[in-house]
Amino acid sequence: MQAIITTDRKCHTESISLAKAVAEQLSIKYAERCKYSVPVLMEKHEAEVVLVAHPGELRLHTAAGELFFHPNMSQLRLKNLRQGDKDHMTEAMGLTEGMSVLDCTLGFGADAIVASFGVGEKGQVTGLEVSPYIAAVTGYGLQHFVPGNYPLFAAMRRIRVVNADYLDFLRQQPTGSFDVVYFDPMFRKPLTASSSISPLRGVADHRALSLAAVAEAKRVARRRVVMKEASGSGEFERLGFDIVTGGKYSKVHYGILPADR
């Protein structure tokens, strides 16, 4: 997938420095904005992905639209948790303070933020993302986005982002090195044709979770492996997740597998 990075239209000095640093980090071309629109830059450089550096923010453009980091849904979930409500994902993970979580499918980081809040300051969340472009946007957003409250800020800043394929990463981890290993793969049947997430579909990795990855996850997990999928998905049975939890009317459910120990 051919990608370039450019700056916002105003070509702020801060944006230029950020764009050049990310270009080097990802080994992609830095293209001067020169007042061109993103579609024109795409055509000029034959790029399918254009990263755009703004002061304090990285955005990602594809032919399907624009993507950027925002903690929207995690913000609401943290608010509910702080009010004492339950969260189906943290319940499925059995999260308590001080635990370590390996989120194998970071995406835009909403689940990782909720997990990071759940494990608190003494815990640790590592988020893996195979797309270098999504990893760059989310990694930068988690470290630079300034939310309205400290618990969300702290939960975001504590997450470690790694641009890696989960199977490769899992194979390199010692046995029992994370309390929980979590997967939220792209659903086999997307829940909605929502245009707001269609740009993600263009850059995300759509491969199904493999039995080999689940076996490695069971080895690496000290306590359990959790997978999110659409309610009623055949993936739970195919991958051996016998315990499935979630709200009665919820569109998503969580499969739980005990670790190999």
Ligand SMILES: C[S@@+](CC[C@H](N)C(=O)[O-])C[C@H]1O[C@@H](n2cnc3c(N)ncnc32)[C@H](O)[C@@H]1O
């Ligand atoms: C449904 S999204 C995850 C959404 C995320 N849980 C959130 O809260 O924003 C799935 C993500 O996993 C990534 N992914 C898929 N296969 C992967 C793999 N083998 N290794 C690492 N990341 C992968 C995709 O690129 C995509 O960004």
